[in-house]
Every structure is written in C-alpha cells, then in structure tokens.
Amino acid sequence: MSGTRLLLAFDGPDALLAAARALRAEGVTDMDAHTPWHMEELDDLLALPRSNVRPVMLVAGLAAGLGIYLLQWWTSTQGYPINSGGRPLNSWPAFMFAVFETGVLAAAFAGLVAFLVTCRLPTLNHPFFVPAATEAASDHGFFLSLPAQDAPDRLTLERMVAPVRMIEVGP
Numbered sequence: 001m002s003g004t005r006l007l008l009a010f011d012g013p014d015a016l017l018a019a020a021r022a023l024r025a026e027g028v029t030d031m032d033a034h035t036p037w038h039m040e041e042l043d044d045l046l047a048l049p050r051s052n053v054r055p056v057m058l059v060a061g062l063a064a065g066l067g068i069y070l071l072q073w074w075t076s077t078q079g080y081p082i083n084s085g086g087r088p089l090n091s092w093p094a095f096m097f098a099v100f101e102t103g104v105l106a107a108a109f110a111g112l113v114a115f116l117v118t119c120r121l122p123t124l125n126h127p128f129f130v131p132a133a134t135e136a137a138s139d140h141g142f143f144l145s146l147p148a149q150d151a152p153d154r155l156t157l158e159r160m161v162a163p164v165r166m167i168e169v170g171p
Helices: 013-026 040-046 053-079 092-118 132-138 154-161
Strands: 005-010 032-034 142-147 165-169
Touching (some): 005 132, 005 154, 013 040, 013 142, 013 154, 053 092, 132 165
Antiparallel strands (some): 005 142, 005 165
C-alpha cells in the first residue's frame, strides 16, 4: 500500500461488500479493507496474497530441531562419550524431547518476527491514521481503500458505490 490512497467510508458490512463487488467488477485492483472484524467474503474480493509466515515457521522449526539433534548426537558420541551401563551412545529417543521443544520455540519466535516484518510493524506514524475520521476503523468503521491514481473519478464512485464519505490519505 504505497502512494496516495482514497478511503471510502461505509455504514456497515453489507454496504462495504456491495461496494467491493461493484469495484471488482469494474476492474479496480489493489483494494484493501479496514474493518473491526475479519470478513471472509472480502478475502476473495480483495485478492489478498498468501502469507509467508507459515513457511518461515516450518523452516525455522525444522532447522532448530535438526541443529539441537546434531548437537546432542555430537556431544554424546564424539565430544564426551560416556558408556553408562552398556547403553548405546546414540540414543535418539532420549534426544527427542529437546528436539521437539527447541523446534517449537524456534518456530514460534520466527513466526513472531515474520509477522512483524510482513506487517511492517512497529509503524509509529502511518498516514492512514492522520485523518480523524479513520479512528473508527478498529471500533465500528468500515473502510475500503483504493489507489487514488487507479480509482474511478469521484462522481462515478458516488453513483456506483454511494459511500458515506471519501477521504484522501497521503503517502
């Protein structure tokens, strides 16, 4: 979401969905929605990209699990082997608890970092929050965001989707 955006404010979720359908049918792309709760119907209309958080978590969890397994294997077989009661030095079932716990911890931490990077957080000052009218976006407001340069002109938007108000947000 870069450049100047045009925010269309609506009274409720039904008006927002109808406007998103109409604009999608008109060929408008790069739309975004700001709603107080998740609306599954918007996912297809907005054509949002898939998140990269899950693959990052999988790779981090597997890499950390493999790393801790190799560390335990090397320590017990090469670095400091202790033959206790004739047991095998490479007792992989004994290693699995640490492998699992380390993998889960690494995946959770990588997921948090990937989430923050993907969402570009923390953003201390975002242009979306400059107009006072956008304060309702997380409470009870329904906004549809369009790129200002690709959006239809304002009279066409008024006739097509009938928003409550239009707000221009700078970059």
